[in-house]
Amino acid sequence: MVTCNLDVPARALAVGAHPDDVEFGCGATLAKWAAAGCEIHHLICTDGSKGSWDPAEDQARLVAVRQEEQRNASRALGGKGEVVFLGWPDGELESGLRQRWEVAYWIRTLQPDVVFGHDPWRRYRLHPDHRNAGFLATDGIVAARDPHFFPEQNVAPHRPKALLLWEADEPDHAEDVTAVIDRKLAALEAHQSQFESTMKARDEGQLDAFRQRVRDRLADNGRRAGRPAAELFKRISDL
Numbered sequence: 428m429v430t431c432n433l434d435v436p437a438r439a440l441a442v443g444a445h446p447d448d449v450e451f452g453c454g455a456t457l458a459k460w461a462a463a464g465c466e467i468h469h470l471i472c473t474d475g476s477k478g479s480w481d482p483a484e485d486q487a488r489l490v491a492v493r494q495e496e497q498r499n500a501s502r503a504l505g506g507k508g509e510v511v512f513l514g515w516p517d518g519e520l521e522s523g524l525r526q527r528w529e530v531a532y533w534i535r536t537l538q539p540d541v542v543f544g545h546d547p548w549r550r551y552r553l554h555p556d557h558r559n560a561g562f563l564a565t566d567g568i569v570a571a572r573d574p575h576f577f578p579e580q581n582v583a584p585h586r587p588k589a590l591l592l593w594e595a596d597e598p599d600h601a602e603d604v605t606a607v608i609d610r611k612l613a614a615l616e617a618h619q620s621q622f623e624s625t626m627k628a629r630d631e632g633q634l635d636a637f638r639q640r641v642r643d644r645l646a647d648n649g650r651r652a653g654r655p656a657a658e659l660f661k662r663i664s665d666l
């Protein structure tokens with residue numbers, strides 16, 4: 428790793444495609460920073476309405492459940508900031524001007540020092556929402572920082588200091604999360620509707636196995652950074 432542990436920022440904003448993506452991608456780092464006084468915010472691009480293997484699932488009910496789960500997950504991380512839902516249909520997220528307008532608006536309004544997002548350049552990434560949410564984070568920052576983008580928003584431009592991309596194709600930054608693994612797990616477990624489809628946890632034994640997979644991944648990451656446990660990112664600081 429090139430760098431490890433940013434100074435704790437005053438405000439951070441994590442941009443995820445679906446409820447639960449932020450917790451997988453950077454939950455432990457958010458928990459660490461929240462405990463140190465950072466204001467953490469979530470911006471969830473889609474409504475999560477396809478997050479079920481049950482063909483008979485009531486999608487409107489699922490959307491409401493997943494929003495509540497996302498708020499609970501934010502609280503489990505120690506978050507006291509906003510949890511914003513853009514509400515685009517799950518699986519149909521585009522990274523067009525309309526969506527960029529919204530992300531730029533929230534970056535300007537919440538004024539994060541650090542923005543987190545999916546790495547849109549990760550090779551062989553299958554899910555289009557993850558690619559497009561990644562581009563919305565990068566393109567939203569460009570629009571948010573320059574005054575000639577979307578002047579009708581009537582919100583002052585804002586330039587974050589750093590962008591950290593999770594699931595990075597070429598990670599070059601680590602955050603040591605040794606002390607907050609349980610908080611990441613608690614936040615992931617707030618997404619109970621995803622136990623079957625995403626976490627493959629249909630009973631307590633399988634849930635334990637899921638927890639162990641998360642711990643193992645963080646430990647693997649840590650070995651690459653010379654730490655007991657870490658989350659890894661591509662860091663872009665020249666914004």
Ligand SMILES: [Zn+2]
Nearest residue numbers: 444445448557
């Ligand atoms: Zn997702």
